[in-house]
Amino acid sequence: MLEVRGVGRSFGDRRVLHDVTFDVLPGRMTGFVGSNGAGKTTTMRIILGVLSADAGTVRLDGDDLLPEDRRRFGYMPEERGLYPKMRVAEQLVYLARLHGLDQARAKRNTADLLDQLGLGGRAGDTVQSLSLGNQQRAQIAAALVHDPEVLVLDEPFSGLDPIAVETVLAVLKSRADAGAPVLFSSHQLDIVERLCDDLIVIAAGSIRATGSREGLREEHSGQRYELLVAGDASWVREMPGVRVLELADGRALFDVDAPSIAQGVLRRAIAADTVRGFVRMRPSLAQIFREVIR
Amino acid sequence: MTAQALPKPVGAPRAKLSAARVIRLVAAREVIARLRSRSFLVSTGILLAIVLGSIVVGGIASANAELPKVAIQRSVINALPDMSGYAQTLVSEVSEVEELVRAGEVDAGIVSNSEVSPLGITVIGLDSIPPGLLAQLSVAPDLRILEPAEQDPFLAYLVALGFGIVFFLSTITFGSTIAQSVVEEKQTRIVELLLATISARLLLAGKVVGNSILSFGQTLLIALFSSIGLLITGQNSVLVQVGPSAAWFVVFFVFGFVLLASMFAAAASLVSRQEDLGAVISPITTLVMLPYFAVIFFNDNPTVLAIMSYVPFSAPVGMPMRLFLGEALWWEPLVSLLVLAVTTGFVIVVGARIYSNALLRTGTRVKLGEALRG
Numbered sequence: 114m115l116e117v118r119g120v121g122r123s124f125g126d127r128r129v130l131h132d133v134t135f136d137v138l139p140g141r142m143t144g145f146v147g148s149n150g151a152g153k154t155t156t157m158r159i160i161l162g163v164l165s166a167d168a169g170t171v172r173l174d175g176d177d178l179l180p181e182d183r184r185r186f187g188y189m190p191e192e193r194g195l196y197p198k199m200r201v202a203e204q205l206v207y208l209a210r211l212h213g214l215d216q217a218r219a220k221r222n223t224a225d226l227l228d229q230l231g232l233g234g235r236a237g238d239t240v241q242s243l244s245l246g247n248q249q250r251a252q253i254a255a256a257l258v259h260d261p262e263v264l265v266l267d268e269p270f271s272g273l274d275p276i277a278v279e280t281v282l283a284v285l286k287s288r289a290d291a292g293a294p295v296l297f298s299s300h301q302l303d304i305v306e307r308l309c310d311d312l313i314v315i316a317a318g319s320i321r322a323t324g325s326r327e328g329l330r331e332e333h334s335g336q337r338y339e340l341l342v343a344g345d346a347s348w349v350r351e352m353p354g355v356r357v358l359e360l361a362d363g364r365a366l367f368d369v370d371a372p373s374i375a376q377g378v379l380r381r382a383i384a385a386d387t388v389r390g391f392v393r394m395r396p397s398l399a400q401i402f403r404e405v406i407r
Numbered sequence: 408m409t410a411q412a413l414p415k416p417v418g419a420p421r422a423k424l425s426a427a428r429v430i431r432l433v434a435a436r437e438v439i440a441r442l443r444s445r446s447f448l449v450s451t452g453i454l455l456a457i458v459l460g461s462i463v464v465g466g467i468a469s470a471n472a473e474l475p476k477v478a479i480q481r482s483v484i485n486a487l488p489d490m491s492g493y494a495q496t497l498v499s500e501v502s503e504v505e506e507l508v509r510a511g512e513v514d515a516g517i518v519s520n521s522e523v524s525p526l527g528i529t530v531i532g533l534d535s536i537p538p539g540l541l542a543q544l545s546v547a548p549d550l551r552i553l554e555p556a557e558q559d560p561f562l563a564y565l566v567a568l569g570f571g572i573v574f575f576l577s578t579i580t581f582g583s584t585i586a587q588s589v590v591e592e593k594q595t596r597i598v599e600l601l602l603a604t605i606s607a608r609l610l611l612a613g614k615v616v617g618n619s620i621l622s623f624g625q626t627l628l629i630a631l632f633s634s635i636g637l638l639i640t641g642q643n644s645v646l647v648q649v650g651p652s653a654a655w656f657v658v659f660f661v662f663g664f665v666l667l668a669s670m671f672a673a674a675a676s677l678v679s680r681q682e683d684l685g686a687v688i689s690p691i692t693t694l695v696m697l698p699y700f701a702v703i704f705f706n707d708n709p710t711v712l713a714i715m716s717y718v719p720f721s722a723p724v725g726m727p728m729r730l731f732l733g734e735a736l737w738w739e740p741l742v743s744l745l746v747l748a749v750t751t752g753f754v755i756v757v758g759a760r761i762y763s764n765a766l767l768r769t770g771t772r773v774k775l776g777e778a779l780r781g
Contacts, residue, residue: 158599158767161603162603163599163602163603163767164767180606181424183603183604184424184604186603188600188603190596190599190600190603192596192599193596194592194595194596194597194598194599194600195595195597195600196440196591196592196595196597197595198440198443198444199436199440207432207436208600208604210432211424211429211432211433211601211604211605212424212604213424255600
């Protein structure tokens, strides 16, 4: 488990992180979301030791991280970059060896990973000759080539077409399934919603929400219901304690003060009409996000 | 191997990576990247061709500067001192000697004449006698020169030029190579990935070592080509005279190069784009050029050379030059080397600090003071 505890950081007078605390659990894909400038990249840089924290600690499995422990991390920085004139495979082998792998294993991992990411045929090409999408895949390979035990990926899906997203996702999921904690940031909330098991929301340098995706949705579900009936639903408006938000052709979207009132609406609907659907609305990630960063 | 099998269980031991191995990996990448660069190979090739060419051409030119020609009557040959400095034509008769002198085929003639001269010879010239020949054939008094010129001033100039050019070219070439490679890593952002893996100090060390190897390699090639050039043109004596000071030069070169390379790397880390590089490295370039010009203009000025031989930036040129001229006492190169080594150590520490602090700051140029404070 990767633990971030009370991390703070200022740049000059500007405080960019304030008491940032969260866990990334093994085997879980943890989405890290926040607006631009919220502190995602700074947090990730501190986890990787590229930047030092003014306060707080980062621990892995209960131990404070030493510089050499960072070799066990796979990192994809927000600012992408590989040596443009170096060949893809050579570059990956070099990075793997800098992380402590021997030559044979570095070569084997490189070949396997390039095949998985659909870059097998480009191994001998220079990075600058690749398309942007393929450069992005090479960058992901660079984060994974040394068999990292923890993955920290800043916007791993940006710049990828939908098929590439699936390819990369499959590779990342396989790492999570093998027990690695995976932390990835994204501003594409729909992608995060689909991919993550756990979620961390940061705004203005502070953590606003953490938890499992479903838990958070449950937590942020209000008393909003949707009723679908065969006939007219306008009677819902007259029910006491109900505020109708939308009403049209047998569909009513309404808020209630208490769950029992919603049950009353359902009972009346069953008595009067054919009920096609009745559901408590659960917020999308985007809605939760907007709510918690307020 | 499938993806599922790849990650190791969390907490599994990972091979320890020693600092030396990291430096070796980084250095090897630098060397390979440079050796793959066509422009580097072409410029090295041109440089070597110029070195070899100038020595061979110089050697042929000086060999063709003909020896003075002398016609000698056979009967006096045994009475003469060593005449190997002259192209000799041996003839039997005095008239033949006179004919050769008149025809301008020889510069002078030597014939037997035991009646007039106590030496038993007469030297015949057309309108004058080459003074060297006269001196050689005369009985010379005992000579004592109180302050002998130890080295031929022209040779001293050439040696100064040689040390100066080699140091100047190597540090400028590989210093700017290091600077470019530092900025390349900043500009392409790979530096963040590297720093998430290894420390800035090791990265810097690897770069300096890698480029030092290239620079020493190139300098050795220059030395090798110069030696070959001198040997094939028969100028062995130059080799013998320059040899010891050249050995000192190599030692000073190593320290001086590392000193300047660290400065180049630290300066380059302040900027994020190749376009901005010129502004930050020009002060260092000036530091390299000053001793180069100084040694060329002042290689006959012992005071300037003495100062140069202790100032760390010019010692790699100044001290070997003084050793060549025989002006330095035995302990002087050792003291100068110590000064240079201490300075180099200090600059490495400060340079590594600037480098570490400035490396992740992209965008505008980082102020030196900020980089030092961190």
